[in-house]
Amino acid sequence: MRAYFIKLLKYFFLANRPKSSIALSGLLIVSSVAALELYWRSNGFKPTITDSKAYWSYHRSRVYQSEKTVVLLGASRMQAGFVVDTFLKRYPGYHVVNLAIDGKHPAAVLKDLSEDEDFNGIVLCAVTAPFAYGSYLTAQQQYVDYFHKQFGVADIVSGYFQGYLQSTFASFNNRLKFHKVIGNLVVRDRLPSKPHRTLLRNRSTAIDYSRLNRAKFQERYRKHLAGARMANKKSWLRGVAQVERSVKKLQERGSQVVFVRFPTTDALWQLQQIRTPKHEFWDTLVSKTSAKTFHFHENPELMKLDCPDSSHLDFRDAPKFTQLLLNELDKRMVF
Numbered sequence: 164m165r166a167y168f169i170k171l172l173k174y175f176f177l178a179n180r181p182k183s184s185i186a187l188s189g190l191l192i193v194s195s196v197a198a199l200e201l202y203w204r205s206n207g208f209k210p211t212i213t214d215s216k217a218y219w220s221y222h223r224s225r226v227y228q229s230e231k232t233v234v235l236l237g238a239s240r241m242q243a244g245f246v247v248d249t250f251l252k253r254y255p256g257y258h259v260v261n262l263a264i265d266g267k268h269p270a271a272v273l274k275d276l277s278e279d280e281d282f283n284g285i286v287l288c289a290v291t292a293p294f295a296y297g298s299y300l301t302a303q304q305q306y307v308d309y310f311h312k313q314f315g316v317a318d319i320v321s322g323y324f325q326g327y328l329q330s331t332f333a334s335f336n337n338r339l340k341f342h343k344v345i346g347n348l349v350v351r352d353r354l355p356s357k358p359h360r361t362l363l364r365n366r367s368t369a370i371d372y373s374r375l376n377r378a379k380f381q382e383r384y385r386k387h388l389a390g391a392r393m394a395n396k397k398s399w400l401r402g403v404a405q406v407e408r409s410v411k412k413l414q415e416r417g418s419q420v421v422f423v424r425f426p427t428t429d430a431l432w433q434l435q436q437i438r439t440p441k442h443e444f445w446d447t448l449v450s451k452t453s454a455k456t457f458h459f460h461e462n463p464e465l466m467k468l469d470c471p472d473s474s475h476l477d478f479r480d481a482p483k484f485t486q487l488l489l490n491e492l493d494k495r496m497v498f
Contacts, residue, residue, distance in 0.1 A: 218325060232260060232283075236269040259365070276413065375471050385430040
């Protein structure tokens with residue numbers, strides 16, 4: 164083995180040939196990349212996608228790839244709570260496209276799908292009552308506009324390679340860009356902090372709450388309880404009527420729409436019950452829509468699940484939630 168390495172070194176350093184220099188350069192680059200990758204992984208960084216309107220649009224373009232398509236709509240709770248791999252193990256014949264967008268209610272994308280004559284499938288839409296209220300109806304419109312007005316072939320190519328590279332290499336984490344690493348070292352005298360959220364290639368999110376300061380999140384919602392007031396129901400009902408028109412358009416083409424209320428707990432649940440009490444808003448939505456519906460309070464097992472930040476499921480609980488949800492959707496003959 165020693166003799167082999169001596170011959171290898173002689174080949175690279177003593178052979179006066181251009182290709183040896185190229186090979187050496189290539190070897191050094193690969194070695195450096197591998198060492199950097201191992202270093203970041205040893206410090207707790209995992210491969211994660213950097214989301215954008217272009218990357219979302221790349222996935223939006225994939226809703227036509229199968230006759231058995233399931234589109235996931237919603238915000239961060241859909242991304243964190245619904246495990247696509249768990250679904251596909253149970254229903255391997257389906258094609259799943261995750262169009263949920265962190266922090267934004269989904270009515271605009273639901274409307275866009277309803278107006279898209281080429282789309283026909285099952286829409287699972289994670290909602291809370293405000294999704295049909297005022298400006299929340301257009302919260303995701305910028306993404307819809309990007310898809311229809313700016314998305315092109317270059318986005319398809321970059322979306323594919325972005326998904327592959329960022330889901331394979333931790334070094335492509337947005338926090339680990341050279342200027343950000345240097346900035347952290349200069350200003351804070353430390354490396355960037357390890358993120359607790361990982362965005363997967365399918366746009367699902369795995370959230371690790373093992374290092375969570377739970378009291379901090381509880382206080383965030385609790386401080387709003389005293390001044391909370393119930394939302395304007397008349398305005399909300401106008402929004403529900405607008406959403407129902409989208410539901411009907413989809414149903415006329417043979418699509419299904421299911422509204423799902425994902426779990427929230429503790430101070431956030433208390434706050435939501437002041438602003439949009441279940442009996443005033445969710446129960447009214449159920450009576451006003453032709454879509455199928457499911458609220459996590461309809462299943463005692465789901466009510467036992469913990470949301471460490473009051474709002475989202477830890478990645479360890481998400482597969483169980485997905486299985487329980489699928490049981491409920493089976494009862495409603497969704498698949």
